[in-house]
Amino acid sequence: MKAKELILNIAVNLNRISRYTMDGKEKRVKQFTEENAGFIKEVDKLKLNSNFKKTFDLFKKRMVDFNDPEDFSTWANILTHRVKLLVTS
DSSP states (O other): OHHHHHHHHHHHHHHHHHHHHHHTTTTHHHHHHHHHHHHHHHTSOOOOHHHHHHHHHHHHHHHHOOOSSSHHHHHHHHHHGGGGGGOOO
C-alpha cells in the first residue's frame, strides 16, 4: 500500500475506535487498534515528507495518552487533512 492509503486507513480506524469506545464495544476497539498498529509499522518503513513526518511522529507520541473518544476523532481529522503534505508514497 502507498503511504497515503495507509494514513487514510489509520484515520478511518481512528474514527471507528472513537465510535466503538463511546458504545463500549471493547472487542471492536481492540480489533481496530491492532490493525492500526500494523498500518503504523508499515508507514514507519516509508520515506515521508518532513512536514508530514513531524505530524505523524507527534500522532504516535500522543496516541498512547488518548482517553477520550474525541481524541481519536480529532487525530483522524488531522491525519486526513495533513496527508496532502505527502510527496512520496
